[in-house]
Every structure is written in structure tokens, then in C-alpha cells.
Amino acid sequence: MPTNATDIAAYQYLDQTVCPQCTKDVLTPFELVGDPDRSTEDVLNDMAQRWRIDRHADDFSSEDFPKPIYAPDLIPGESCFVCGTKL
Numbered sequence: 008m009p010t011n012a013t014d015i016a017a018y019q020y021l022d023q024t025v026c027p028q029c030t031k032d033v034l035t036p037f038e039l040v041g042d043p044d045r046s047t048e049d050v051l052n053d054m055a056q057r058w059r060i061d062r063h064a065d066d067f068s069s070e071d072f073p074k075p076i077y078a079p080d081l082i083p084g085e086s087c088f089v090c091g092t093k094l
Contacts, residue, residue, distance in 0.1 A: 013077065014077065014078045015027065015047075015048070015075040015076070015077060015078075016076055016077060016078045016080075016081040016094055017030075017075075017076045017081060017085070017087065017094050018030045018047075018069075018073035018074060018075055018076060019069040019073065019074045019075075019076055020033070020069055020072075020073040020074075021069065021070055022069060022070065023088035023089075024076065024081075024082075024085055024086075024087065024088055024094065025073065025087055025088055025089055026087035026089070026090060026092050026094060027047040028047070028090075029087055029088075029089035029090050030047055030051070030073050031045075031046075031047040031050050031051075032089075033089070034050055034051065034054050034073070035050050036054070051072075051073060054072075055072065058072065060072050081094055
């Protein structure tokens, strides 16, 4: 559970709010599916590098790649679009 301003609570992807686990599940390439120890951020960093996306820049859309939603920016009571878990 995210507790401070730098904790990533969820991701905005395809204009939907998605929990970190579902984000990881959606973006993990097939050849890495068997590695459950990889974090969501690790998978996203790997995919961003493959797709040549600078995750720290603000010049891409959540339609192209997930953008983090930090704990203070999360709407209270919001749920993951994929699995329905309350965030």
C-alpha cells in the first residue's frame, strides 16, 4: 500500500487506472513471463528501453506507455480497471 508522495500507487494506461501488478502482467514480454521476481518498475524500464521511450520525459501519452500515478494523486476509492482491486 503506497504511503508517501513518492510511492507509485497505480499507472495510467490507455486512459485507465491500472494497479502495478496488472500493469506488470500486461506489459511483461512473453520471454520474461517466467520471472515473477521482476518488479513492475523493472519491467517498465526494460520495455521503455526497447520501445525507445524516455519515462522521465512528459512527451508521451498514456496511450503509448503507462505513466505512474503517485499516492497523493490517486482518487480515493479508485479501482484497477483490469482486476477491480481498490487502490
